[in-house]
Amino acid sequence: MISGTLLVFALLCGVEAGRVLVLPGEYSHWHNMRSIVDALVDKNHSVTVLVSSSSPTVQHTRTERFNFNVFKANVKKEEADAVWSDFIHLWMTDAASTYEKVSMIMQVMSNFMALAADTCKSMFHNEDLLHTLRESHYDVLLSDPMMPCADLMAETLEIPHVLSLRSSFAYNFEHFCGQIPTPPSYVPAVAVQGHLTDHMCFTERVENMLLYIMYTTIFQLNMRFTFDRLYTEIRGKPTTMCETMGKADIWLIRTYWDFEYPRPILPNFKFVGGLHCKPAKPLSKELEKFVQSSGDHGIVVFSLGSMINNLTIERSNIIASALGQIPQKVVWRYSGKTPESLAPNTKIFDWIPQNDLLGHPKTKAFITHGGTNGLYEAIYHGVPMVGLPLFADQPDNLMHMKTKGAAVVLDINTMKSKDLEEALKTVLNNPSYKESIMRLSRIHHDQPMKPLDQAVYWIEFVMRNKGAKHLRVQAHDLSWYQYHCLDVAAFLLAIVALITFLFIKTCSFFFRKCFRKTRPAGKAQKNKKE
């Protein structure tokens, strides 16, 4: 007999079509979130992607299976593109002095902040947009923290909020806004120079603590003097970004324990790294022919991602001549000027089907900038890597792979042709790299639920249950000194101090009493002797 209660659940938990509002990030962040959007559409949910007219990469076409709602920003698309371009240029410049670099960083940060402020204000000062969004009665808002004020939108529309993020340095967002504990003794702030893992000696722990102090200071200053002011201005009352972001029902973290060092988590943090990965599809005839021509040596896949189109002529020649030194064929995604030193084994393509190539049985290695998406495709298909990190989380990503024995990492700005050649030969010929990446790949595939299914599950969960408050810790309601029990400790210490004081006073009182009784007698004796 199936009880009535269970029948009710069967009905309640059935997948009803919901209304999802998506505020995506840019570049690879959007690429990743598209996988979730597609999966939601496959399950008959109605998805609307809210995007600024200045968005550099979220293309609003009419042929998609989901809707776009494009709101007018004051900043023009070209201006926004320029901000992103400056950002990339910043990391690729090795000629500037430290002073110049710092002033460039300050300028880029300031431009980013101006862009973010414009996006936020364009959304929240647009009454028609807000009215349309309110009337649409969305069931959930899915966002990437790269899109500013998305959390404020969830609060304004009074709908549950699901966040998707890779993670921040020293886990600042997760720690300060999500309340996740991050003990600096075994949770590295960021994997620097390949020597900070979860297993640290004393000096490494000192270094890690200093990194925590630095990242936390930058984060807190940045929040206080930029985003908190912006949020307060928009809301018209004191509001902090962390407080608003902390109201998120579910945090979808775009990593997993194949990549991360194990660390404390919270029940509303779900790890969905590699959700965009899928089995390889057949290659085009031309590409398959080139791949097959590699014979037993196989191929090497090389891509620096979608943000880098150009390298300096010097850099591209250094790379091309190194690629010419290996017996493998090389598929290089590059849209810059063809380097003169390009060898016959290397073929340059404007675009490559990266996932299909990485999943090809002939693929022996992957030269990558270390973006999380590409890195997870390498883990998924079990391809060892040579890392040429460029910016943002890429050095950290690749250092994780290096410390886990699945990658060799080089500095693209300073490496010589010989360095890249040696790195490639090491990864191709030393079996430990293949073994390590296969171990990570096994961990990745051996999960109770596929990452994409899990992401969709929890988005549907908050739609069904109007949130997931039963997974959200009460730490959000505590101040920092309450969280660390400093008020309680002070109170208990005060009581201990009071008891000690009273005990000493009482003792000394009785001691004095005894002393007074005996002293005159003593004195009398002394006087007698004298």
Added chain:
Amino acid sequence: MISGTLLVFALLCGVEAGRVLVLPGEYSHWHNMRSIVDALVDKNHSVTVLVSSSSPTVQHTRTERFNFNVFKANVKKEEADAVWSDFIHLWMTDAASTYEKVSMIMQVMSNFMALAADTCKSMFHNEDLLHTLRESHYDVLLSDPMMPCADLMAETLEIPHVLSLRSSFAYNFEHFCGQIPTPPSYVPAVAVQGHLTDHMCFTERVENMLLYIMYTTIFQLNMRFTFDRLYTEIRGKPTTMCETMGKADIWLIRTYWDFEYPRPILPNFKFVGGLHCKPAKPLSKELEKFVQSSGDHGIVVFSLGSMINNLTIERSNIIASALGQIPQKVVWRYSGKTPESLAPNTKIFDWIPQNDLLGHPKTKAFITHGGTNGLYEAIYHGVPMVGLPLFADQPDNLMHMKTKGAAVVLDINTMKSKDLEEALKTVLNNPSYKESIMRLSRIHHDQPMKPLDQAVYWIEFVMRNKGAKHLRVQAHDLSWYQYHCLDVAAFLLAIVALITFLFIKTCSFFFRKCFRKTRPAGKAQKNKKE
């Protein structure tokens, strides 16, 4: 095209029959673990239950689908039964003075320790047993911490270890042995008197901190002076229980967020509360007839679990007369003397199919002692509760249900008939109790994977992968002061102090230099004036 890598995974991840060694707990712990054992047998794994000849409840029959390996203990079964019987008696005695109670507790604890020591030594001093176990080449050891030295057995046999536990007061086992963070500011040590939840005011946080201090002190003293000595004696070198237990690959926690307040967790902690629950089966004809005779009023199910067979005549009469005051029919599991005040609406049974009754559409309420198993059956089927907690984790379990609005809790030793009657009427007539338990039931059923499937998944995972080291935090390798970064803080403070000292010294040096230059002039002026 499916890549070769994926094909390898398909083969690797296929369910191969493994060899599982089980060291179970007693009473309800064994009942719970049997569900896992049955599920493992269903998946063609070969399961051996290792049990002491003095075990009070783990029955070694020849008709099971799994094997028993019974080792000879020095303590007789009757003696072990007596220890457990004293344990129950301890909680049910309300006549004893505080002094008598404390001395009884000490006696029972001492008897338990002697029993544990005998079980451990009987296992580890039995060379034939150890030889047989070694030769059996088990793939994993599944244990309950109620069975002493199980972790030591996993270490001795050099096989992965999966622990199954409900959780300890102040999460001592999980915190000290498993390295889970437990901030006392929002993680209640234990729900006492219904006022400690995850949302605490200042005085409650003080109380919680004191409870943490108390439970931690008892735990540490108990470990140091009993189990650590026993482990050291058996291993022949300094060994602590926590260190050995901390090597477990997976911790299966027998709760979930339907029951627990959200709190930090670790990647190798899997929450499988209610894994033994299943849809209700049809009742026997006799029972179904009695249930149907209740008409629209429905029935109340009443059980104090498998450990309590007798109540005092006074208590049983108080209960029976309260049951007679409600219009529902009552199914009471009780094997003591039939109370004189038993009303016609109440029927006493030696044994009841509790899960099938709780899942019956006519069941309106559940009177329970609050064991985790029964409580999860009530959550599974959505039945509100009246709690009569007896011992161990039962008061805490029921306080969780009370604070979540799904139960009324009474003290069985002091309650009057009227109290029970009123509690029953409240739970039956106030719809908020049904709504609350239905909310918890929805949370329970709306999980990505069923609890039993998850438990089996992770046991099979450690068999497939020879452990789950990628989920185990490095905190295990740190001392307490390293974990809390006290050494790093001391070092950094020393540097700050040194810099401050040098700065002050330098300043005072220059100050003195200036002062010396000007003072004579000042003096000279002063002298002139004089």
